[in-house]
Amino acid sequence: MDRNYLTPEEITDYTIGAGVKKANRTVFQQLMLSILAGAFIAMGAIASNTAIHDISNPGISKLVAGAIFPVGLLMVVIAGAELFTGNCLLSLALFEEKISLYQMIKNLFIVYAGNFIGSLGFAWLEANSGLFDLNSGKLGALHIKTAIYKTGLSFSKALILGIMCNVIVCIAVWMMYGAKDLSGKVWAGFFPIFAFVISGYEHSVANMYYIPAGLFAKSNPLYVKAGGFASEALAGLTWKSFIITNLLPVTIGNIIGGALFVGGIYWLIFKKKINPQTSIQKNG
Numbered sequence: 001m002d003r004n005y006l007t008p009e010e011i012t013d014y015t016i017g018a019g020v021k022k023a024n025r026t027v028f029q030q031l032m033l034s035i036l037a038g039a040f041i042a043m044g045a046i047a048s049n050t051a052i053h054d055i056s057n058p059g060i061s062k063l064v065a066g067a068i069f070p071v072g073l074l075m076v077v078i079a080g081a082e083l084f085t086g087n088c089l090l091s092l093a094l095f096e097e098k099i100s101l102y103q104m105i106k107n108l109f110i111v112y113a114g115n116f117i118g119s120l121g122f123a124w125l126e127a128n129s130g131l132f133d134l135n136s137g138k139l140g141a142l143h144i145k146t147a148i149y150k151t152g153l154s155f156s157k158a159l160i161l162g163i164m165c166n167v168i169v170c171i172a173v174w175m176m177y178g179a180k181d182l183s184g185k186v187w188a189g190f191f192p193i194f195a196f197v198i199s200g201y202e203h204s205v206a207n208m209y210y211i212p213a214g215l216f217a218k219s220n221p222l223y224v225k226a227g228g229f230a231s232e233a234l235a236g237l238t239w240k241s242f243i244i245t246n247l248l249p250v251t252i253g254n255i256i257g258g259a260l261f262v263g264g265i266y267w268l269i270f271k272k273k274i275n276p277q278t279s280i281q282k283n284g
Contacts (some may be wrong), residue, residue, distance in 0.1 A: 003180075004179070004180045004181050004184060005178050005179055005180060005184060006177070006178040006179075006180070007178075008178075008266070008269075008270065009270050010178070011174055011175075011177050011178045011266075012092065012266050012267070012269075012270040012271060014177050014178075015089050015092050015093075015174065015177055015263075015266075016092045016093045016096050016098055016271075017093075018089075018177065019089060019090040019091075019092055019093030019094075019098065019099060020093050020098045020099055022082065022087060022090060022107060023090060023093065023099040023103040023104065023106075023107050024099075024103075025082075027110060030082055030107060030110045030111055030114065031110055031113070031114045032114070033080065033081045033082040033111075033114070034081065034082040034083070034084070034110065034111040034112075034113070034114025034115050034117075034118065035114045035115075035117050035118040035121075036076075036079075036081040036082075036118060037076045037081035037082050037083040037084075037111075037114070037115055037118060037205070038114060038115035038116065038117060038118020038119035038120075038121075038122070038205060038208060038209075039118040039119070039121070039122045040072045040073075040075040040076050040079070040081055040118075041072040041073070041076070041083070041115070041118075041119060041203075041205050041206055041208075041209065042072070042118065042119045042122035042123060042126075042208075042209035043071065043072060043075070043122070044068065044069045044070065044071045044072025044073070044075075044206075045069065045072065045206055045209045045210060045213075046122075046126050046131075046209070046213075047068050047069075047071065048064070048065040048066075048068040048069040048197070049065070049139065049142055049143065049146070050131075050134065050139060051064050051065065051068050052064050052065050052142075053134065053135065053138050053139045053141075053142040054135055054138055062197065062198045062200070063198060065197050065198075066193075066194040066195070066196075066197035066198040067194060069193060069194075069197045069206075070189060070190045070193035070194055070197075072206075073086075073169070073172060073173075073189050073193050074185075074186060074189050074190070077173060077176045077185065077189060078176075078182065078185055078186075082107075082111045082114065082115075083111070083115065083205060084108060084111045084112045084115050084204060084205055084251075084254070085165075085166050085169045085170065085203060085204065085205060085254050085258055086169065086170060086173040086258070087107060087108055087111050088108070088166060088170060088254065088255055088257075088258025088259040088262075088263065089170055089173060089174070089258060089259070089262065089263045090104045090107060090108070090259075090263075091104070091258075091259035091260070091263035091264055091267070092263045092266065092267050092271070095263070095264065095267040095271070095272075096267065096271055108255075112204075112251075115205045115208060116208050119205060119206075119208035119209040119212070120208060120209075120212050122209060123208075123209050123212040123213040123216060124212070124216060126213060127140075127143075127213055127216035127217055127220075128216070132217055132220070132223060133222065136222070136226055137220070137222035137223045137225065137226035138226050138227075140217040140220060140222065140223030140226065140227075141217075141223045141224075141226040141227030141229075142227075143210070143213045143214045143217045143223075144214045144217050144218050144223055144224070144227055144229060144234075144237070145214075145227055145229075146210050146211075146214055147210060147211045147213070147214020147215060147217075147218075147237055147242075148214065148229070148233050148234075148236065148237050150202070150207060150210060150211055150246050151211060151236065151237055151238075151241040151242055151245050151246050152236065152245075153202070153245070153246060153249075155245070155248075155249045156249075158202055158245070158246055158249035158250050158253065159249040159250070159252060159253040160253065161200070161201050161202035161250070161253065162201070162202045162203075162204065162249060162250035162251065162252065162253020162254045162256075162257065163253040163254075163256050163257040163261065164199070164201045164253075164257065165196060165201030165202050165203050165250075165253070165254060165257060166203075166253070166254040166255075166256075166257030166258035166261075166262070167257040167258070167261050167262055168192050168193075168195060168196045168199075168201065169192070169193065169196060169203065169254075169257075169258070170257070170258040170262040170263070171192050171262060172188070172189045172191075172192035172193050172196075173189070174262065174266075175188035175189065175192065176188045176189045202246070202250040202253065203250070203254070204247060204250045204251045204254050207242075207246055207247060207250060208247070211237075211242045211246060211247075212242065214237060215237060215238075215239065215242065218234055218237060
């Protein structure tokens with residue numbers, strides 16, 4: 001009877017092949033697919049924020065957000081798009097010498113830029129659509145609150161949260177690669193992202209939506225009043241704090257978590273060639 005899933009060894013080979021395919025797409029294809037991915041992640045973010053914007057219990061709020069946010073990654077993998085965090089798994093193809101370091105860096109740069117365009121564009125559309133007016137501006141206030149929190153993290157905390165985030169996001173992609181049918185991919189992707197959102201980790205592409213959306217929202221007096229924000233807190237929420245305080249360390253952490261802690265470790269386990277003579281000498 002045929003299995004409807006791949007073994008970890010088979011997932012490793014599949015991921016290497018996927019990395020080669022991604023690295024060899026044209027610049028136009030990479031950019032367009034990455035803009036879509038940024039929009040998809042933003043869609044999951046706005047949907048989860050809308051659902052939780054008036055829930056006072058933090059545990060229940062995280063539970064509801066975790067149940068909704070995964071739709072973004074499901075759309076990325078199943079519909080087909082290029083997401084920076086998932087593309088950190090190109091490291092397997094790099095370590096296996098199927099692509100060059102230049103190809104990997106080029107892909108990650110283009111995809112990162114495209115994700116930024118998609119997420120930022122969606123944030124602007126949402127902020128100017130009137131949807132943030134929901135519940136007397138409380139939805140807009142939640143976006144400001146989220147952005148203030150994220151830009152208030154220390155560099156080290158944002159870095160660590162970025163590492164942990166992309167360990168679990170890349171495991172979600174890894175598991176989705178291992179499923180052969182659509183329902184299997186849905187469930188394989190859902191639970192890791194469910195856990196990631198509940199845990200409060202930092203995802204660079206999601207933050208390309210959350211923080212700009214908060215920046216756009218803070219210019220609206222209705223949202224500021226609904227959140228009762230202090231002027232000092234609003235003053236600290238700037239485009240500079242978005243890029244330097246949050247996006248930079250989170251991006252570095254995402255690369256470490258995905259390319260090294262997931263891609264690197266699986267390559268070492270299943271693909272690294274060990275010299276038999278060296279092994280004999282060590283054991284001897």
